[in-house]
Amino acid sequence: MAEENGISYTPDQILVSNGAKQSILQAVLAVCSPGDEVIILAPFWVSYPEMARLADATPLILPTRISENFLLDPKLLESKLSEKSRLLILCSPSNPTGSVYPRKLLEEIAQIVASHPRLLAFAMTGWRLGYLAGPKHFVAACGKIQSQFTSGASSISQKAAVAALGLGYAGGEAISTMVKAFRERRDFLVKSFGEMGGVKISEPQGAFYLFLDFSSYYEKEIDGLGVIDGSESLCRYLLDEAQVALVPGDAFGDDTCIRISYAASLSTLQAAVERIKKALISLSPAVTV
Numbered sequence: 185m186a187e188e189n190g191i192s193y194t195p196d197q198i199l200v201s202n203g204a205k206q207s208i209l210q211a212v213l214a215v216c217s218p219g220d221e222v223i224i225l226a227p228f229w230v231s232y233p234e235m236a237r238l239a240d241a242t243p244l245i246l247p248t249r250i251s252e253n254f255l256l257d258p259k260l261l262e263s264k265l266s267e268k269s270r271l272l273i274l275c276s277p278s279n280p281t282g283s284v285y286p287r288k289l290l291e292e293i294a295q296i297v298a299s300h301p302r303l304l305a306f307a308m309t310g311w312r313l314g315y316l317a318g319p320k321h322f323v324a325a326c327g328k329i330q331s332q333f334t335s336g337a338s339s340i341s342q343k344a345a346v347a348a349l350g351l352g353y354a355g356g357e358a359i360s361t362m363v364k365a366f367r368e369r370r371d372f373l374v375k376s377f378g379e380m381g382g383v384k385i386s387e388p389q390g391a392f393y394l395f396l397d398f399s400s401y402y403e404k405e406i407d408g409l410g411v412i413d414g415s416e417s418l419c420r421y422l423l424d425e426a427q428v429a430l431v432p433g434d435a436f437g438d439d440t441c442i443r444i445s446y447a448a449s450l451s452t453l454q455a456a457v458e459r460i461k462k463a464l465i466s467l468s469p470a471v472t473v
Contacts, residue, residue: 193317199326200337204314206330209235211316212271214325215304216241220270223303225256226437227395229279241270245437250397253386254281258292265300272297272305280436280443281395282370282388313341366392369446369453376457380464392447395433399440401467412467414439421467426459 201207212222212235221244222236233243246264248254256274274293276285285293297305304322314337316326330336351358370387373394377383382400398418405411412418415432419442422428433441446453 191317196320197323198315198317199323199330200342201314201316201330202334202337202341205231206334207314207316207326208232208273209238210326210329210333211304211322212236212239212241213329214322216270219268221266221268223261223264223269223272224437225274227254227278227280227433227441228273228437229275230435232273236271242268244269247438250384250386250395250441253389254278254283254395255285255289256293258289258296261293262296265296265303267302269300269303272303274305277388277390279391280393280431280433281386282391282393283386284389313337313345365450366446369448369450370394372450373444373446373453373457380461392445394444394446395436395438395441396444397440398442401464404467406466415442418442422460422463426456426463428456428459428463 199207199210201210208231216222216236216239218240220239220241222232222239222241223244223246224232224236226245226247228245233245236243244264246256246260248256261272272293274285276290277283293305297303304318316323348355354360355362370392374385374387377394377396378385382398384397386395388394398415401418402412402414406421409417409421409424412421415434419430419432422430431443431445433439433443436443448456
């Protein structure tokens with residue numbers, strides 16, 4: 185909201201869509217031409233590179249490191265910018281990592297973006313009722329695309345958004361209770377996986393995901409499965425052996441990690457951790473970290 189972010193937009197600078205992915209895709213289609221580059225930070229949401237390709241643009245992947253909590257190094261961004269750079273997709277809180285960009289780092293990135301007038305930046309915060317805000321001509325172009333795609337957002341979603349915004353700053357007591365529960369789940373998982381040998385952790389500051397480096401468990405041969413050679417085969421092993429469903433990191437641009445969602449009850453997460461621990465006993469890390 186304007187009061188919380190200290191910014192102001194007129195209605196013709198806002199476009200409400202059927203989810204953040206639709207808003208992002210429309211932004212990409214509206215401003216990108218063949219040969220343009222869309223800068224995407226890895227790990228990334230799986231749709232971002234394909235959105236760039238749909239616009240005949242080139243996805244330019246910039247890696248981030250778990251040791252830096254998967255946050256972009258501004259110097260790396262600056263070194264990769266060129267006359268082809270058109271869009272920077274920056275997601276905070278991040279899916280899949282849960283990383284949140286602190287204000288100081290965002291200001292550094294903003295200064296770099298401001299020095300390249302052709303480069304636009306787009307931020308997505310995870311609402312299923314999506315919206316974008318920007319200059320009138322930019323929003324008008326996105327609106328033309330949306331009118332052919334889906335028309336407006338559904339009336340039910342719009343009513344739900346009005347109700348959510350009516351809860352007040354940070355969602356009031358109801359959201360505070362949810363945040364407390366998610367924090368408890370996150371802290372439990374961070375502590376539990378931190379006690380496991382060979383697991384590298386970046387503690388998420390938002391969303392409800394852990395993106396953990398399990399690469400020290402790779403290269404182990406399992407009867408009936410073969411060699412665990414990456415995140416996909418490790419997730420398949422944990423599904424078969426522990427009956428726990430996890431998401432391979434290679435889909436998000438980082439094959440060293442797997443994504444774990446903690447949008448489940450604490451008791452369910454406790455049971456899942458115990459199953460994972462038992463399944464990993466036979467996969468003692470090749471290298472102790």
